[in-house]
Amino acid sequence: MSQLKQISHLDNIPSTPGKFKMEKSPYTHRLRWHSSLAKLTFWSFIFLGLILIFFLRSPSSSSIPSDPSRRSLRTSNWGGPAWEKRVRSSARVRSRNGISVLVTGAAGFVGTHVSAALKRRGDGVLGLDNFNDYYDPSLKRARQALLERTGVFVVEGDINDSALLRKLFEVVAFTHVMHLAAQAGVRYAMENPSSYVHSNIAGLVNVLEVCKSANPQPAIVWASSSSVYGLNTKVPFSEKDRTDQPASLYAATKKAGEEIAHTYNHIYGLSLTGLRFFTVYGPWGRPDMAYFFFTRDILKGKSIPIFEAANHGTVARDFTYIDDIVKGCLASLDTAEKSTGSGGKKKGAAQLRVFNLGNTSPVPVTDLVSILERLLKVKAKRTMLKLPRNGDVQFTHANISSAQRELGYKPTTDLQTGLKKFVRWYLSYYAGGKKSAA
Numbered sequence: 435m436s437q438l439k440q441i442s443h444l445d446n447i448p449s450t451p452g453k454f455k456m457e458k459s460p461y462t463h464r465l466r467w468h469s470s471l472a473k474l475t476f477w478s479f480i481f482l483g484l485i486l487i488f489f490l491r492s493p494s495s496s497s498i499p500s501d502p503s504r505r506s507l508r509t510s511n512w513g514g515p516a517w518e519k520r521v522r523s524s525a526r527v528r529s530r531n532g533i534s535v536l537v538t539g540a541a542g543f544v545g546t547h548v549s550a551a552l553k554r555r556g557d558g559v560l561g562l563d564n565f566n567d568y569y570d571p572s573l574k575r576a577r578q579a580l581l582e583r584t585g586v587f588v589v590e591g592d593i594n595d596s597a598l599l600r601k602l603f604e605v606v607a608f609t610h611v612m613h614l615a616a617q618a619g620v621r622y623a624m625e626n627p628s629s630y631v632h633s634n635i636a637g638l639v640n641v642l643e644v645c646k647s648a649n650p651q652p653a654i655v656w657a658s659s660s661s662v663y664g665l666n667t668k669v670p671f672s673e674k675d676r677t678d679q680p681a682s683l684y685a686a687t688k689k690a691g692e693e694i695a696h697t698y699n700h701i702y703g704l705s706l707t708g709l710r711f712f713t714v715y716g717p718w719g720r721p722d723m724a725y726f727f728f729t730r731d732i733l734k735g736k737s738i739p740i741f742e743a744a745n746h747g748t749v750a751r752d753f754t755y756i757d758d759i760v761k762g763c764l765a766s767l768d769t770a771e772k773s774t775g776s777g778g779k780k781k782g783a784a785q786l787r788v789f790n791l792g793n794t795s796p797v798p799v800t801d802l803v804s805i806l807e808r809l810l811k812v813k814a815k816r817t818m819l820k821l822p823r824n825g826d827v828q829f830t831h832a833n834i835s836s837a838q839r840e841l842g843y844k845p846t847t848d849l850q851t852g853l854k855k856f857v858r859w860y861l862s863y864y865a866g867g868k869k870s871a872a
């Protein structure tokens with residue numbers, strides 16, 4: 435404020451002092467003028483100094499853009515020798531032929547399971563997560579605590595923070611990136627479209643930008659979605675089928691991600707594998723997903739909305755259990771070829787893959803509810819509703835022959851078995867109503 439006043443004061447000084455009306459001696463005036471100039475110079479230096487300090491301080495605090503699409507994005511706090519030591523130790527490979535993996539979205543559902551599995555087999559793992567409040571952040575914190583107990587450090591930060599990402603690659607030469615950070619959920623895209631653009635498009639580009647400049651470039655495996663099949667009616671969905679009719683903005687951003695992946699593979703020689711996950715469920719799952727909030731509401735005696743298609747048509751999903759998905763993720767990392775570029779330049783053709791990771795046996799949502807009723811020993815209050823036209827598709831069904839052939843992927847958990855494990859976890863996690871599944 436005072437600087438601004440000084441500047442406007444400066445503006446009032448005529449450029450031709452001769453025209454100045456002299457009430458006191460010209461000598462007195464000149465003295466005042468000199469002292470004002472000195473003050474102005476002094477305050478300008480202070481002002482510039484403050485700006486300089488602001489920009490040079492921590493790179494993290496200034497590099498996160500203020501983002502209205504996130505309801506809660508705390509400024510990350512990173513850097514310093516102790517922090518770097520934790521990063522290095524978490525990412526240290528502890529087995530022969532192990533890999534060092536940066537897992538984005540590590541406090542998310544799939545991210546937590548994949549990070550823990552990698553760590554268990556001796557790979558180096560560093561997590562990254564922004565802990566946003568799309569759903570209850572305390573569940574993300576609990577997953578983080580779980581990972582810390584297994585030796586995985588989860589850095590708090592956003593994938594759009596390029597300074598942070600560059601720093602991570604400076605500290606660790608990651609061989610692989612498992613990019614799972616995303617804005618998930620099909621229906622929420624109508625409520626908060628910009629959060630999808632922020633994470634699934636801008637965030638992905640930022641991750642790829644940093645990866646393409648890293649030396650050596652890592653191989654990247656990332657989460658696409660079964661939703662890219664959109665209005666496709668040919669079943670089961672094969673990777674060769676059309677994916678140009680997305681039914682939600684979420685699906686459109688994932689489809690865009692697949693095209694962006696093609697570009698970075700083509701221009702920079704990045705090795706890229708996209709995984710189309712089919713409605714993943716299980717312990718430590720996402721509270722915004724139907725199986726999770728159906729469980730919560732059945733237990734509370736609240737009615738649950740079950741969607742049906744026109745003429746009471748069945749709505750079904752190829753629900754896939756988390757352990758099967760984890761195996762698919764690890765196999766993708768293990769079969770990923772090296773990126774070919776260096777210093778931001780392509781040196782030769784690099785691997786570009788897309789795989790369906792589903793269960794191959796779609797189950798009607800009404801059956802999902804019946805299984806939950808049996809496991810919870812509570813009758814659900816069902817409200818049948820017309821399938822909303824806000825992104826939901828009537829059915830999904832994966833053809834997994836490509837993943838089977840290339841990754842040895844073979845799902846082994848049916849919905850009944852998987853839900854049993856989920857319900858056991860749910861009841862123990864929210865035991866005695868100590869935590870509430872908001």
Ligand SMILES: O=C(O)[C@H]1O[C@H](OP(=O)(O)OP(=O)(O)OC[C@H]2O[C@@H](n3ccc(=O)[nH]c3=O)[C@H](O)[C@@H]2O)[C@H](O)[C@@H](O)[C@@H]1O
Pocket residue numbers: 618619620658659660661710711712713714722723724725739740741749750751799826827
């Ligand atoms: O496979 C995928 O790619 C997607 O799977 C899920 O999306 P969705 O299958 O819609 O999962 P839910 O929101 O849990 O819905 C499961 C089923 O329950 C139905 N449903 C959902 C909500 C509701 O209130 N009632 C209801 O009957 C849906 O129509 C759907 O058939 C995830 O939420 C997405 O993030 C993921 O990308």
